[in-house]
Amino acid sequence: MIEIKVPATSANIGVGFDCLGLAVSLYSTVLFEPSDKKLTISGCPEGFQNSHNLIYQSFVAACNFLQRPIPKIKITIQNNIPISRGLGSSAFCIVAGLAGANAWFGQPLSKTQLLELATKVEGHPDNVAPAIFGKMMASFIDDDHNVQTVPFELANNLHFIAIIPNYTVNTDQARKILPQEMTYQTATYQMGHAIALSKALEIGDFSLIKTAIVDKMHEPYRSQLIPDYHRVKQICENNAAVMYISGSGSTMMAITSDELISQKSFKELKKDFPQWEVLQLEIDTTGVTCAIN
Ligand SMILES: Nc1ncnc2c1ncn2[C@@H]1O[C@H](COP(=O)(O)OP(=O)(O)OP(=O)(O)O)[C@@H](O)[C@H]1O
Numbered sequence: 001m002i003e004i005k006v007p008a009t010s011a012n013i014g015v016g017f018d019c020l021g022l023a024v025s026l027y028s029t030v031l032f033e034p035s036d037k038k039l040t041i042s043g044c045p046e047g048f049q050n051s052h053n054l055i056y057q058s059f060v061a062a063c064n065f066l067q068r069p070i071p072k073i074k075i076t077i078q079n080n081i082p083i084s085r086g087l088g089s090s091a092f093c094i095v096a097g098l099a100g101a102n103a104w105f106g107q108p109l110s111k112t113q114l115l116e117l118a119t120k121v122e123g124h125p126d127n128v129a130p131a132i133f134g135k136m137m138a139s140f141i142d143d144d145h146n147v148q149t150v151p152f153e154l155a156n157n158l159h160f161i162a163i164i165p166n167y168t169v170n171t172d173q174a175r176k177i178l179p180q181e182m183t184y185q186t187a188t189y190q191m192g193h194a195i196a197l198s199k200a201l202e203i204g205d206f207s208l209i210k211t212a213i214v215d216k217m218h219e220p221y222r223s224q225l226i227p228d229y230h231r232v233k234q235i236c237e238n239n240a241a242v243m244y245i246s247g248s249g250s251t252m253m254a255i256t257s258d259e260l261i262s263q264k265s266f267k268e269l270k271k272d273f274p275q276w277e278v279l280q281l282e283i284d285t286t287g288v289t290c291a292i293n
């Protein structure tokens with residue numbers, strides 16, 4: 001049996017729209033086994049238990065890339081990553097499916113090749129890169145259509161809290177709401193902030209993180225899709241935490257500069273949003289893993 005474990009990922013990190021993402025210590029696992037039937041899937045909503053399932057579609061994409069026959073297969077999902085909440089559930093499916101097929105055929109693909117394939121399926125590399133490599137990754141697609149990705153080790157003093165509403169935000173809608181164009185002035189603002197934020201997260205300079213994370217490219221528009229955005233932001237700021245919209249939302253991710261502040265913010269957020277999931281998370285530094293039993 002093949003067991004693939006993939007971390008949840010938090011894309012954009014404020015000013016890194018479609019290029020920054022980090023892996024966190026929340027994991028989903030997929031088991032792949034030979035079967036008598038063409039396809040059996042369990043562990044996900046019934047609507048996804050068919051051949052359109054993104055894990056299976058990605059498994060098939062890897063089989064096709066490797067020019068191997070598609071095996072009869074049983075897929076068992078042990079899911080902890082909430083679906084359509086901005087924590088990379090689609091990246092989890094894509095990476096799990098590709099890595100599952102890779103393991104099935106004896107690991108012919110490197111992680112870099114998995115990233116190329118995963119980016120083709122997802123359309124952008126910001127979630128799939130940290131799902132594969134762990135850490136924070138800065139990624140882009142170059143003029144030859146190759147995916148370039150650069151790892152950042154984040155400072156140990158930083159702690160993350162995922163504040164997960166009990167409602168979803170549709171990624172397509174969250175992309176359609178964005179303007180078509182941006183001025184040079186805003187582009188310059190974003191570049192300076194994204195470069196500074198990457199360094200600030202690496203060295204754990206919380207005061208620089210606070211200034212550099214303030215986005216003008218998507219958060220002002222997407223905050224309209226999250227009714228509790230301003231309330232959560234206020235609570236985070238009152239507790240000396242900074243907050244950004246994780247991926248396309250609805251999750252909001254708080255960053256704190258030490259363990260005590262993290263505990264305090266966590267307790268307050270849990271108290272204020274009893275119907276929501278609030279999780280204290282660390283950075284995952286490994287990315288996707290594979291065990292063969
Ligand atoms: N556990 C799962 N089982 C089956 N399909 C899933 C599962 N998790 C996610 N998916 C697939 O991924 C889609 C959700 O992708 P979407 O991009 O909307 O959200 P997300 O990846 O969680 O958010 P973001 O990209 O903002 O982090 C679902 O519609 C489904 O197709």
Ligand SMILES: N[C@@H](CCO)C(=O)O
Nearest residue numbers: 011017018126247248
């Ligand atoms: N960078 C993507 C992440 C969600 O897939 C977005 O913000 O739309």
